[in-house]
Amino acid sequence: MICLLCVSGTAARADERPSYGDTIIVGSIGDASNLIPMLSSDSASHDIGGLIYNGLVKYDKDLNLVGDLAKRWEVSRDGMTITFHLRQGVRWHDGRPFTAEDCLFGFRTITDDKTPTAYRGDYLEVKRAEAVDRYTFRVTYRRPFAPALASWGSLVVLPKHLLAGRDITKSLLTRQPIGTGPYRFKEWVTGEKIVLASNPDYFEGRPYIDGYISRIIPDPATMFLELKAGGIDWMGLTPMQYRRQTNDPAFAQQFQKYRYLSFTYTYMGYNLLSPLFQDKRVRQAISYAIDKEEIIKVVFLGLGEICTGPYKPGTWYYNPRTKRYAYDPEQAKKLLREAGWQDTDGDGVLDKEGKPFAFTILLNWGNQERLKSAEIIQRQLGQIGIKVKLRVMEWASFINEYIDKKRFEAVILGWSTGPEPDQYDIWHSSKTAPKELNFISYKNKEVDQVLEKARRTFNQEERKRYYFRFQEILAEEQPYTFLVVPYSLPVIHARFRGIQPAPAGITYNFIRWYVPAREQRVLR
Amino acid sequence: MVRYLIKRLLMMIPLLWGITMIAFAVIHLTPGEPIGMQAEFNPKVTKEVRERLRAYYNLDKPLYIQYVLWLQKVARLDLGTSFSPDGRPVAAKIFERIPITLLINVLSLLLIVAAAIPLGVHAATRQGSWGEQVSTVFVFIGYATPTFWLALLLMILFGVQLSILPISGMRSLVGYEALSPAGKVFDIGRHLFLPVLVSAFGGLAGLSRYMRSSMLEVIRQDYITTARAKGLSERAVIYRHALRNALLPFITLMGLSVPSLIGGSVIFETIFSIPGVGQLFFYSVMARDYPLIMGMLLIVAVLTLLGNLAADVAYALADPRIRVER
Numbered sequence: 072m073i074c075l076l077c078v079s080g081t082a083a084r085a086d087e088r089p090s091y092g093d094t095i096i097v098g099s100i101g102d103a104s105n106l107i108p109m110l111s112s113d114s115a116s117h118d119i120g121g122l123i124y125n126g127l128v129k130y131d132k133d134l135n136l137v138g139d140l141a142k143r144w145e146v147s148r149d150g151m152t153i154t155f156h157l158r159q160g161v162r163w164h165d166g167r168p169f170t171a172e173d174c175l176f177g178f179r180t181i182t183d184d185k186t187p188t189a190y191r192g193d194y195l196e197v198k199r200a201e202a203v204d205r206y207t208f209r210v211t212y213r214r215p216f217a218p219a220l221a222s223w224g225s226l227v228v229l230p231k232h233l234l235a236g237r238d239i240t241k242s243l244l245t246r247q248p249i250g251t252g253p254y255r256f257k258e259w260v261t262g263e264k265i266v267l268a269s270n271p272d273y274f275e276g277r278p279y280i281d282g283y284i285s286r287i288i289p290d291p292a293t294m295f296l297e298l299k300a301g302g303i304d305w306m307g308l309t310p311m312q313y314r315r316q317t318n319d320p321a322f323a324q325q326f327q328k329y330r331y332l333s334f335t336y337t338y339m340g341y342n343l344l345s346p347l348f349q350d351k352r353v354r355q356a357i358s359y360a361i362d363k364e365e366i367i368k369v370v371f372l373g374l375g376e377i378c379t380g381p382y383k384p385g386t387w388y389y390n391p392r393t394k395r396y397a398y399d400p401e402q403a404k405k406l407l408r409e410a411g412w413q414d415t416d417g418d419g420v421l422d423k424e425g426k427p428f429a430f431t432i433l434l435n436w437g438n439q440e441r442l443k444s445a446e447i448i449q450r451q452l453g454q455i456g457i458k459v460k461l462r463v464m465e466w467a468s469f470i471n472e473y474i475d476k477k478r479f480e481a482v483i484l485g486w487s488t489g490p491e492p493d494q495y496d497i498w499h500s501s502k503t504a505p506k507e508l509n510f511i512s513y514k515n516k517e518v519d520q521v522l523e524k525a526r527r528t529f530n531q532e533e534r535k536r537y538y539f540r541f542q543e544i545l546a547e548e549q550p551y552t553f554l555v556v557p558y559s560l561p562v563i564h565a566r567f568r569g570i571q572p573a574p575a576g577i578t579y580n581f582i583r584w585y586v587p588a589r590e591q592r593v594l595r
Numbered sequence: 596m597v598r599y600l601i602k603r604l605l606m607m608i609p610l611l612w613g614i615t616m617i618a619f620a621v622i623h624l625t626p627g628e629p630i631g632m633q634a635e636f637n638p639k640v641t642k643e644v645r646e647r648l649r650a651y652y653n654l655d656k657p658l659y660i661q662y663v664l665w666l667q668k669v670a671r672l673d674l675g676t677s678f679s680p681d682g683r684p685v686a687a688k689i690f691e692r693i694p695i696t697l698l699i700n701v702l703s704l705l706l707i708v709a710a711a712i713p714l715g716v717h718a719a720t721r722q723g724s725w726g727e728q729v730s731t732v733f734v735f736i737g738y739a740t741p742t743f744w745l746a747l748l749l750m751i752l753f754g755v756q757l758s759i760l761p762i763s764g765m766r767s768l769v770g771y772e773a774l775s776p777a778g779k780v781f782d783i784g785r786h787l788f789l790p791v792l793v794s795a796f797g798g799l800a801g802l803s804r805y806m807r808s809s810m811l812e813v814i815r816q817d818y819i820t821t822a823r824a825k826g827l828s829e830r831a832v833i834y835r836h837a838l839r840n841a842l843l844p845f846i847t848l849m850g851l852s853v854p855s856l857i858g859g860s861v862i863f864e865t866i867f868s869i870p871g872v873g874q875l876f877f878y879s880v881m882a883r884d885y886p887l888i889m890g891m892l893l894i895v896a897v898l899t900l901l902g903n904l905a906a907d908v909a910y911a912l913a914d915p916r917i918r919v920e921r
Contacts, residue, residue: 096768102870104680111680187651187682240682261691262870264768286768288868292747293763300755300762467627467883506646 087568087587091269094282094592095567095584098294098306102262102287106248107239109181109188109226119265119285122581123164124250126224127155127174127208132573132580134386134490136220140169140228140251141208146529150215155223157206161274163230164249164256171202176231178210186239192496193222215527217534218493253278253582262287279569279585298326304564310372313560326562331572332385333559336378337441337485338551339432339448340511345480347430352410354549358396360403360455361448363554370443371557378553380542381486381494385574387531388492388538393546403455414456421456429458430480435469441483444554448483475506483554490575492538495522498545513550566590600908607900614896615669615889619662622880622888628654629678629883652678665889674893675886677879685890688875693857695765696864696871699790700856706795707802712842714799715806719814720833730803738800746793746866753789761786763868790867794860805848806841813841843914850906854899 099118105111108120127141138144141155161169178200180186196219199211212219230249234242248256253275254267267283286303288294295312297303299322308317308328317328339361341348348354367375382389407413412421412428421428432445442463449459464473473479486497496502499522500514518541525537545551561577563570569584570577586592629652649655653664668675674685681688714734718727754762761767765786766779774782813819814837822836823829861877864870872891879887 094769105682110682113680116680184647187648187680189648191647245681261688262874263764263868284768286764286868287870288763289865289874290743290868292743293750293866293868296747296750296755296762300758302762302768465627465881467629467881468625469627471628472626 089279089569089583089585090588090591091277091279091585092281092588092591093566093586094284095280095305095564096284096286096303098288098297098303099285100287100289100291100294103259103265103285105245106256106259107229107242107245109177109186109190109229110240110245112189115285119267120248120250121225121252121578122254122267122283123248123252123256124225124228125252126226126228127157128220128223129225130221130490130575130579132571132575134574139225140174141223144220146220150527150529151213152209152211153219153223154203155208155210157208158274159206161251162272163232163251164270165230165233167230167232169228169251170205171208172205173231174208174228175200175202176235177227177229180229180234180239181227190226193218194227215529217526217529218491220529221491254283273582275582278582280567280581298562304567306562308560308562310370310374310557310560313374313562314372317562325565327565327567327570328560328562329570329572329577330374330558330560331574331576332376332383332556334383334488334490335485336381336383336488336556337444337483337554338378339481339483339554340551341481342477342479343512343514343550344477345430347428347480350410351548352406353412354552355396356403356406356410356455357452357457358549358552359399359406360457361396361451361552361554362398364398365451366444366447367555369447370440371555374560375555375557378556380545380553381488381497381551382492382538382542383488383556386490386492388535390539390542393542395546396549396552400451400455407455412456419456420458427458428456429460431460431462433469433473433479433482434461434463435484436463436465440557441485445483474510477505477510477512492534493522493526495526498522498541511550515544515548518544566592600904603904603907607897607904610900611893611896615666615893616662618892618896619665619889620658622883622885623658623661625883627883629885665886669893674890677887678884679879679882679887685886688887689872689890689894692870692872692875695869696857696873699787699794699869699871702787702791703795703798704852704856706791707798708845710795710799711802711806712838714803716810716833716838716841718803718807719810722811734800734803737796740796742793742797742860742862743866745796746789746863749789749793760788763866765869790863790869793867794863802848805844809844810837810841813837816840843910846909846913847906850902850909853902853905854895857894857898 097118099115101113101115103111103116103119104113105116106120106123108117108124111117111120125140127139128136128144129139131137138158140158140161142158144153144155146153155171155174157169157171157174163169178194178197181188181191182194182197196212196214196216197210198213201209203209210219210223228251230244233244233249239245246259250256251274253270253273255270256265257268258264258266264287265285267285269278269281269283271277286297288297288303291309294303294306295308295316298306313328313330317323317326339357341354343349363377367373367377376384379393379395380390384391407421407428411423413423414421416422418427432448434441434445442461445461449461452459474482488494496508498509498513498518500509500516500519502509503512503514521537521541521544525534525541528534559576566586567584568587569580571580573579628649653661656664665675674689677683677685677688714730718730721727750762753760766782767774767786771779771782814833819832819837822832827836857872860871861873864873875887876891878884879891
C-alpha cells in the first residue's frame with residue numbers, strides 16, 4: 072500500500088515539470104511602510120524588500136552564510152578585514168550595472184547621521200570601507216567582529232545612481248523601489264496591495280512564478296475567509312485555525328499546511344533590581360513552578376516547543392544539554408523555603424520578614440497568547456503561594472513608561488532572534504542603562520566575557536563553545552523563565568510546488584517554486 | 596445674513612486655535628513616545644539609535660516649541676510629515692483615504708435615513724401595534740449586534756457559501772483597471788454592498804427612535820388637531836403636515852454627523868480591509884504619530900465647526916420661527 076502510494080506519487084510528479092507562469096497572492100496583516108529596507112523595521116516592508124533587493128551575503132536553507140551579490144569573500148587572518156568579490160554583470164532593475172560603488176554608497180547612507188535607520192549599530196564598528204575596484208568591496212573593522220559578515224545582508228546595497236546627493240527619506244524609491252532582486256516593483260496601492268513582477272534577467276535565473284501580490288487584509292478572520300474563498304494563496308495560520316478549522320478533506324485537497332519553529336520566543340523576565348528576584352533560588356523556583364507543557368497545550372494548542380534558552384532549538388549554536396526546569400512544584404517550594412519564603416501566618420501566601428510574596432506581571436495589550444500564558448502562570452504560582460497580579464497596557468506606554476524606566480517587577484515579552492547568535496545588546500552588563508535592551512539589568516562577568524570573545528572570532532567551533540557556555544549560565548541563573556518557541560504555521564495553495572521546509576523556513580527557495588502548467592490560473 | 600456668516604467664520608479662527616492647543620497638549624501628555632513603535636522590540640535598535648531618532652523628530656525640544664513649530668507649518672497650510680517610516684506628508688496620507696470613507700459613510704447615511712424615517716413614522720403612528728413592536732425589536736437587535744460578528748456571518752454566507760459577493764477590499768484585486776467605467780462602478784458597488792449594509796444596520800436604531808419621538812411630539816400639537824378637524828385624510832395629515840415639522844430636528848442631526856462622515860470606523864474598515872481614515876487614525880494614535888493625529892484632529896475640528904454653521908443656516912432657512920434679526 073505504502074509502495075503503491077510512492078509509485079503514484081512519483082508518476083504524478085514526472086509530468087509536473089517546473090514551468091513559468093501564475094501569480095501568488097499573499098495575505099498580509101499590515102501594509103508596508105517604506106520599501107527602502109534600512110528605513111523600515113516592520114516585517115511587511117522587509118518581506119517585499121527581500122524580493123526586490125539583494126545583499127552581499129545571504130543565509131542558505133541550513134542557515135549558513137553564502138554569497139549573494141558577492142561571489143565569494145575573504146576574511147583576513149587577523150579577522151579585521153573582509154574583502155567581498157562581487158558578481159559581474161548584475162544589473163539594477165533600471166538596467167544600470169551594479170558595482171562596488173553601490174555597496175559603498177549604501178554603507179555611507181546607513182552610517183549617515185541624517186538617515187533615520189534603526190540598524191546603524193552593526194556598522195559603527197567599521198573603521199574603513201572602500202571600493203577597491205569596480206567589483207571588489209573591502210571593509211576594515213576596528214577589531215575582529217564576527218556578526219559583521221551577516222550584517223552585509225540585504226539592508227545596505229542601494230542604487231547610488233538614483234540616490235546620491237538626495238534626501239533618502241524623500242526619495243521616490245521609498246515607494247517605487249529599484250533593486251537587483253528576483254522581483255521588480257510594479258504597483259503599490261496604499262492599504263490595498265503591492266504588486267511585483269518576476270525579473271527575467273535575475274542573476275540566479277528567472278523565477279518560475281511570474282507575479283507576486285501582497286494583499287493587505289488587517290483582520291485575521293477575514294483573511295482566513297478570503298483564503299477559503301480563493302482570494303489569497305498564502306497566509307500564516309493561528310494555532311486555532313491550524314488545529315480546528317483546516318481539517319476537512321476539501322481544505323486538505325486545496326491547501327498545503329506547513330509548520331516549522333519560528334525565530335521567536337516568549338519569556339517572563341524579572342527586574343533584577345527588585346529585591347524580590349535577586350536570589351537565584353527564587354527565580355529557579357518560579358521556573359519549576361510554571362508548567363510550560365500546559366502553556367503550550369492550552370495557549371498554542373500544542374504548536375510550540377519548550378523554550379530552554381535564548382536560541383532556537385536545532386541551530387548550530389543551540390545547546391541541547393543545559394539545565395531544564397520540568398514542572399515540579401515540590402522542588403519550587405523547597406527552593407523558596409531555602410530562600411526564606413514560608414507561609415508563617417497560614418493565609419496561603421508565602422511571606423518573609425512579614426512581607427507576602429506578591430508581584431505584578433506587566434503585559435502589552437493586543438497579544439492574546441501572552442495574556443493567556445500569564446493567566447496560567449498566575450494560577451500555577453498561586454498554587455505554591457505566590458500572589459501574582461496582571462497588568463495589561465498599550466504598547467507605546469508599556470515600552471516608554473515601564474520598560475525603559477525599569478518600573479516593573481516581571482514582564483512577559485518576546486524576542487525575534489534571527490540566525491546570527493550574537494546577543495550582546497540583550498545580555499551584556501554594559502547595556503543596562505535606561506532605554507537599552509538589557510532592561511532586566513542582568514549582570515554576570517562570565518557572560519560578559521563569553522559574549523565578547525564570541526564576537527571576536529570567525530571560527531564557528533570556537534564561537535559555538537562560547538555560546539554553549541553562555542546558555543549554561545543562563546539556564547542556571549534563570550534571569551528569564553524561558554517559556555515557548557512557537558511554530559510558524561503557513562498555509563499555501565496546493566498548486567504551488569517545490570516548497571521544501573528547512574531550518575531557514577520555506578522562503579529561501581521562493582524563486583524555485585512553481586505551478587505545473589495545467590494547474591496554472593489565469594487572472595482576469 | 597452675509598454679515599452673520601462672516602462673523603461666524605471669523606469666530607472659528609480663535610476657536611480652532613484653542614482646539615489645536617488643547618489637542619496638542621493632550622496627545623503629548625499621553626504616556627509613550629512615537630519611537631517605541633518604530634523601533635518595536637528589535638534587538639538591533641540600540642539606545643543611541645533611539646536618541647537620534649528622537650532628535651530627528653524634534654521630540655527633544657520643549658513642548659511649546661514643538662507646538663509653535665507645528666503651528667507655523669499649519670499657518671502655511673502644511674500639516675507636516677508623518678513620523679511613521681514612510682515619512683510621507685500628512686495631508687497626502689489623509690486625503691488619499693478620505694474619498695472611500697466619505698463614499699461609504701454617505702451611502703450608509705442615505706440608507707439609514709431612507710429606512711429610519713418610514714420606520715420612525717410607522718412606530719409613532721401605530722404605537723403599540725404588532726408591526727411596531729416587531730420593528731422596534733428589529734432595530735434594537737441591530738443596535739446590539741456587534742458589527743464584526745454580523746460582518747463575518749454575512750461574509751461566510753455571501754462570500755464563502757454562496758460566493759456571490761466579494762469578501763473584502765473595495766475593488767477587484769486584479770483586472771479592475773481593465774474594466775469599463777460602468778464595470779468599475781459595478782465592481783465597487785459589489786465590494787461596498789456588505790460594508791454599507793453593516794454600517795447602516797447599527798446606525799438605524801438611534802435615528803429611527805429619534806424620528807419616532809420627534810413625530811410623537813408633533814402629532815400632539817394643536818395644528819395637527821386643526822388639520823384633522825379640517826377633514827384632511829390621515830395620510831395628508833401625517834405626511835404633509837406632521838412629517839415636515841418632525842423632520843426639522845433632523846437638520847441639526849445631519850449637521851452634527853458631518854465630522855463623522857470622514858471619521859470612519861476602525862472596526863468595519865479592518866474587517867472588510869477597506870483602507871479608510873478610521874484605520875489610519877487608530878494606528879496613528881497607537882504609534883503616537885503626532886503630526887498625523889494633529890492633522891486628523893484639525894480636519895475633524897474644521898468640519899465640525901462648518902457642519903454646525905451649515906446646520907444653523909439651514910435651520911434658519913427652513914424654520915421661520917428662529918430666523919435671525921435682519
